[in-house]
Amino acid sequence: MISLKNSLKAGAIAGVLWGWLCYLANFVSGVFPFEGSFAQNFITFSFGGAVFGVVTGGLLAVVGRFLPFRKTVFRAVFISAALWVVLRLAGDFLSMMEPERYHLVKPETVQGFFLALALGAILGLLLKKDERATAGNARA
């Protein structure tokens, strides 16, 4: 079982890496033309990614054991995708209430969903590595 503390730490690292991946993915795809400078985006994507990563890691530690997957990677991908879907559905709701303020763009949505899957994969792989290291230490 993953401890909450370790999961939050792994989430923070995975989140920062994922933030950079988000920047790179959008730079390559060109789905959204960046409005901020590289320096500003480097900081905001790192910070935003860390926040999303920590929350995903925390949820994985809290509810991960109830999921019907044995592998940590699948659990992390499921939680990350589910979290994104919940936020996106709330965004749909906001868009319905205030259509002038909140607009939803399809290519950004597709990109965001795949990036959410990527966050889960990065977090799951980091935690798997951590679990292996812990098991190795216990055996030694």
Place this chain on the structure above:
Amino acid sequence: MERTLERGGMDALIPGIVLVALAFAMVVIAFGMESIAPGVHDTLHDFRHVLGMPCH
């Protein structure tokens, strides 16, 4: 024993508080809630768009 229980509780409580606070921060970032954190909308505007979250 009481002290051990107290310590165990605190060890779980702090990460729990961090998780709840950051979950709230995540919602604020995702929807650019200016009324809660002034400046968050413009600061994390590109990040929100890249993730496919609703924006103007």
